[in-house]
Amino acid sequence: DVKVTQSSRYLVKRTGEKVFLECVQDMDHENMFWYRQDPGLGLRLIYFSYDVKMKEKGDIPEGYSVSREKKERFSLILESASTNQTSMYLCASSLWAAAGGRETDTQYFGPGTRLTVL
Amino acid sequence: AQKITQTQPGMFVQEKEAVTLDCTYDTSDPSYGLFWYKQPSSGEMIFLIYQGSYDQQNATEGRYSLNFQKARKSANLVISASQLGDSAMYFCAMRAGGGNKLTFGTGTQLKVEL
Numbered sequence: 001d002v003k004v005t006q007s008s009r010y011l012v013k014r015t016g017e018k019v020f021l022e023c024v025q026d027m028d029h030e031n032m033f034w035y036r037q038d039p040g041l042g043l044r045l046i047y048f049s050y051d052v053k054m055k056e057k058g059d060i061p062e063g064y065s066v067s068r069e070k071k072e073r074f075s076l077i078l079e080s081a082s083t084n085q086t087s088m089y090l091c092a093s094s095l096w097a098a099a100g101g102r103e104t105d106t107q108y109f110g111p112g113t114r115l116t117v118l
Numbered sequence: 119a120q121k122i123t124q125t126q127p128g129m130f131v132q133e134k135e136a137v138t139l140d141c142t143y144d145t146s147d148p149s150y151g152l153f154w155y156k157q158p159s160s161g162e163m164i165f166l167i168y169q170g171s172y173d174q175q176n177a178t179e180g181r182y183s184l185n186f187q188k189a190r191k192s193a194n195l196v197i198s199a200s201q202l203g204d205s206a207m208y209f210c211a212m213r214a215g216g217g218n219k220l221t222f223g224t225g226t227q228l229k230v231e232l
Binding site for chain 1: 122151153155160161162163164165168170209211213218219220222223224225
């Protein structure tokens, strides 16, 4: 079974703090993703990575950065947290392939981190 | 651009009844994949079912089936014999346009009642 873990289930930070959210997967997946989830908006992609040290912006990258130094670990960084970054953050991973299909398209998610910025 | 539309913010169903959750999609890519995920109140997203754009048959996984109507660009999820544990948020998603990114809908909150 694919296992994706996230460092914290709940996190409370103050405005201006630097925040690190960690995600680890144990299935040797090439792709890793960070989403934020807000009521009425569904999941929105922040950043993703196809390989170690590679990263690409998603739909809402502003205010965030990422790091992928090892294949199994993908970190989301809030350089200076703001109250509008209070949200649920979900990490996911998947296999990489040029062509689609169930095996490679399916993303597996971690339990999520509920971040509150005061 | 890819788009997923879920028009039902909330649904109620009686236990043991079947329920259909609607999803329509928009893409110009001939190759795409469609997904349904379940999110219980605990927060984790659970993969339920997948349908490829070239698949001839509708996908089924236990009590879940996907009613794929390509011409209408719809991919509705059917849950048969609903159980109390099916109460959750359900998201439709699509992979299209190259790469492995998913585009999600806004979700449908399903509540199963006795």
